[in-house]
Amino acid sequence: DVVVTQSPLSLPVTLGQPASISCRSSQSLVYSDGNTYLSWFHQRPGHSPRRLIYEVSNRDSGVPDRFSGSGSGTDFTLTISRVEADDIGVYYCMQGTHWPPFTFGPGTKVDIK
Amino acid sequence: EVQLVESGGGLVQPGGSLRLSCAASGFSFSSYSMTWVRQAPGEGLEWVANINPDGSEKHYVDSVKGRFTISRDNAKNSLYLQMSGLRAEDTAVYYCATGRQAAGWGQGTLVTVSS
Numbered sequence: 001d002v003v004v005t006q007s008p009l010s011l012p013v014t015l016g017q018p019a020s021i022s023c024r025s026s027q028s029l030v031y032s033d034g035n036t037y038l039s040w041f042h043q044r045p046g047h048s049p050r051r052l053i054y055e056v057s058n059r060d061s062g063v064p065d066r067f068s069g070s071g072s073g074t075d076f077t078l079t080i081s082r083v084e085a086d087d088i089g090v091y092y093c094m095q096g097t098h099w100p101p102f103t104f105g106p107g108t109k110v111d112i113k
Numbered sequence: 114e115v116q117l118v119e120s121g122g123g124l125v126q127p128g129g130s131l132r133l134s135c136a137a138s139g140f141s142f143s144s145y146s147m148t149w150v151r152q153a154p155g156e157g158l159e160w161v162a163n164i165n166p167d168g169s170e171k172h173y174v175d176s177v178k179g180r181f182t183i184s185r186d187n188a189k190n191s192l193y194l195q196m197s198g199l200r201a202e203d204t205a206v207y208y209c210a211t212g213r214q215a216a217g218w219g220q221g222t223l224v225t226v227s228s
Contacts, residue, residue, distance in 0.1 A: 039214055041158070048208060048218045049150075049158065060216065092158055096214045100172040102148075102160040
């Protein structure tokens with residue numbers, strides 16, 4: 001199975017400042033169709049997860065443009081350009097290239113300093 | 114608007130069975146693969162199973178193979194997860210999600226396996 005890791009696991013942030021989360025996979029996530037199936041999810045406390053980004057850098061409908069995804073191969077990054085209070089919670093990356101199983105990272109907990 | 118509503122969770126004894134349902138609306142259910150993901154209390158997300166649009170292909174995480182069965186009824190816009198041989202480690206909130214890449218999620222249903 002593909003192992004997905006994230007860093008850091010805990011990220012204290014300052015409102016209005018940028019923040020970044022790293023996601024790494026044990027194998028390249030480039031699929032035979034040329035696409036890279038790496039998604040990012042956000043889960044607020046007490047809520048269901050919500051997908052933010054799919055295929056590395058595509059924002060889902062309604063996701064603010066302060067969220068961006070980048071990377072290739074085995075190394076990926078989620079960046080929040082200016083953190084807002086609603087951005088607290090846990091962020092997960094998930095690989096959907098080598099399945100089954102799909103595999104999630106362990107999560108990065110973001111809270112306000 | 115995509116809506117997914119899970120139901121069927123509850124308290125069950127080890128070795129018992131439970132059937133989860135997910136009612137879908139707001140999209141063409143029969144055109145999409147569907148996925149179950151679970152989250153143990155205080156833990157991260159774990160992919161459990163998925164099923165292709167016509168129900169002919171099903172895939173499972175190793176830890177539930179032979180115990181869980183995913184199915185769907187496209188006429189009823191519904192997804193199911195039949196769980197048997199339940200263990201304490203199956204205790205989790207179970208979410209249904211749209212597509213293989215989990216685009217949309219329901220609110221989840223809690224399954225507690227305990228004597």
